Amino acid sequence: MxxxxxxxxxxxxxxxxxxxxxxxxxxxxxxxxxxxxxxxxxxxxxxxxxxxxxxxxxxxWPLDAQAETPFFARQAFHQNLYSKPPRCVNDDVWTLNTQSSSQxxxxxxxxxxxxxxxxxxxxxxxxxxxxxxxxxxxxxxxxxxxSHTILLNYHTQRLAQTPSPTTPFPRRQRSPNAPQSRRRSTAHRHQTRRHPHHYHSLRLHGRVQQHHPRGDADDDGEKPTAPCWAGVEQSEAVLEWIWIWE
Structure with missing residues (x-):
């Protein structure tokens, strides 16, 4: 309660x-x-x-969204679809790490x-x-x-900037983030007012692939790098913004 x-x-x-x-x-x-x-x-x-x-x-997200190389070397999704003759029946057995899709x-x-x-x-x-x-x-x-979810479309706001930042985040760059001030600006553009029943969903980029999230090997043959995530700013200001409802 x-x-x-x-x-x-x-x-x-x-x-x-x-x-x-x-x-x-x-x-x-x-x-x-x-x-x-x-x-x-x-x-x-x-x-x-x-x-x-x-x-x-x-x-x-699709269950097999990380089918090739799941983040942090987690177990990949596997589906075993089999029939049950003589009846016209199919069953599925799924094996997955719950972190490999929406969760x-x-x-x-x-x-x-x-x-x-x-x-x-x-x-x-x-x-x-x-x-x-x-x-x-x-x-x-x-x-x-x-509850009610508010989509803060930070990606569209980025594209409206001049010049428009349309290229993916650089592979070697530190994880890009959406600072508190920019999230407030996005909310203002959408005339959004927070309420206790609101959840916030932040759209940071057009496609997941543009984040370079996987730990892929670099072109020069280096060992796989740590995933580079796009997300909210890691700061006390963001924590306070999340904690306060209105």
Whole structure:
């Protein structure tokens, strides 16, 4: 359940011994939803009132989008399609790493590296106990995630600049990002006002291939490089922008 008052970003962490900017305990010491607690029935009802046309747009990536070389040497997607004679029936068996396509990262995916702790202080041992589902996305599926998503079309705004930056991001360049100021500008162009029921989807480029995300070998035969991601700026300003609803 969401608290009646959300603390200021500057007041985090809530407990002095917790990692920086963490909000552990805000929704209870045993909570597994995090800020999804703010997605109440009332908030979803308000989001539904904004539906105008009913047009549905999928944001899913194909399961085999990384079929050749998955990022970070993860397991590639494999489909085994087989029939079941004499009946006219087909079955599928899929093998994949869930990080190789569209996915939600659960709070047990990436922890605080120095403290070696996950959300609400969970440890690797807590998560790897036999049969443990602690901090998995299963807790989310019990109520599902339904809300209103705002597309911040940063890519189109970039193309409108003079000169237009139409070339892909350089291979050896540090990961490009969309600073907070540019995201605010994009939102302003679309006359967007944030609400508690809004999620934000940031379109950074026209095609995934233009990001050069894979760790491909360079032309001179060097070892595969680390993926170069396009994303939001890694700064405290961005963290605060995400934390504050309005």
């Amino acid at each position: 969401a608290p009646t008052k959300i603390p200021r970003f500057s007041d985090l962490p809530l407990n002095k011994d917790d990692p920086f900017h963490s909000a552990w305990g805000l929704y209870g010491k045993d909570d597994q939803l995090g800020t999804l607690n703010r997605l109440t029935d009332e908030v979803v009802l308000e989001a539904a009132k904004e539906i105008k046309t009913g047009v549905r747009i999928s944001l899913n 939600w990262d659960g709070p047990r995916h990436f922890g605080y590296q120095q403290e070696r702790r996950f959300y609400n202080g969970a440890t690797l041992e807590d998560i790897h106990k036999p049969g443990s589902s602690h901090l998995g996305i299963g807790a989310w599926s019990e109520s599902s995630i339904v």
